Amino acid sequence: MKQHIAFGLSLLLPLTASAQVPEYTVDPNKVISTVNGEAIKSSELYSRLEYLDLAEVAERFGNRVLSFPAGFLALDQIVLERLTLQLAKERNVTPTNPEVQAHIASRLAELPNALTEWEAAGRTKEQFEYHARIELARFKLLTAGITLTDLEVEKFYKDNPTMFTSEKRFKLRGVVLKDPQKKAAVDRDIQSGRPFAEIAKTYSEDVSRFEGGALGEIPVSAMADPILKAIEAVKIGQYTDWIEFGGLHSKFLVEDILPASVRALDAKLKESIRRKLMIDRGQVKNDVAKQLADFRAKSKIEVSHPYFTKPWNEFHGGAQGSAPPPR
Helix, strand or coil, X not given: CHHHHHHHHHHHHHHHHHXXXXXXXXXXXXXXXXXXXXXXXXXXXXXXXXXXXXXXXXXXXXXXXXXCCHHHHHHHHHHHHHHHHHHHHHCCCCCCHHHXXXXXXXXXXXXXXXXXXXXXXXXXXXHHHHHHHHHHHHHHHHCCCCCCCHHHHHHHHHHCHHHHEECCEEEEEEEEECCHHHHXXXXXXXXXXXXXXXXXXXXXXXXXXXXXXXXXXXXXXHCCHHHHHHHHCCCCCCECCXXXXXXXXXXXXXXXXXXXXXXXXXXXXXXXXXXXXXXXXXXXXXXXXXXXXXXXXXXXXXXXXXXXXXXXXXXXXXXXXXXXXXX
């Protein structure tokens, strides 16, 4: 029997060693589709597949998103972007290079690590700029014909003070216990001068124990009345009494108190308000979804890859595309 097994393995091993996964070669210049004469090549399609934004795709396809191959979803997204840029050109609102760079600068001022994180994920700066151009084209289509004066921006700021006011907040660390018998041990450690972060890591049964009990800055509106009352009774650097609430026993260290503050109407906030008001008015004045649908209807879109022809005809047989809202 052992000889038969050895003989069988000797036949299998050479075959296993020589077996290879067949390679599939992709021609990066193969044209997958054309949109009014503009080619979409396989290199762009496969690059998009690596980072397909399913959340954005789901806005258009809804529950049917799982009914189509991923390649078709990526292709449809690229086609919509081509149509968006072409429509912007037709309506004389094409984003200029300086406008795109200004838009990117504005985004990076809000999210300084956005480009770094983008590139860390394997994407290029050129792709980042391309997506910024698409965003800006959508915004300019939506807000075409809309202007806002500084007086209108200032009036909105004055008329909506709560939108620009940060309420009072407390920076806290806490120990949360289920067993009240542990309270004495916590109090002894506090009296001994042991750092509260270490105490929280040792005793707390809240997930914040992994961060030394750090809870961050908590606004007063987020606190239950018994907890807020106990916290307001102490000063910065002091501990609250034990609070029994919701079947738990909690003690907090008040690390800082941040008073309510009103955000100044600086240039950055003015631009943010202006953009919001323009989008609000644009959603009433300009039906970009209809504009794109009408533009698609008169466009010449050819899908040359046979794998995508059937889903393309199935989805676009009667339904027209729409653009996600500007961000």
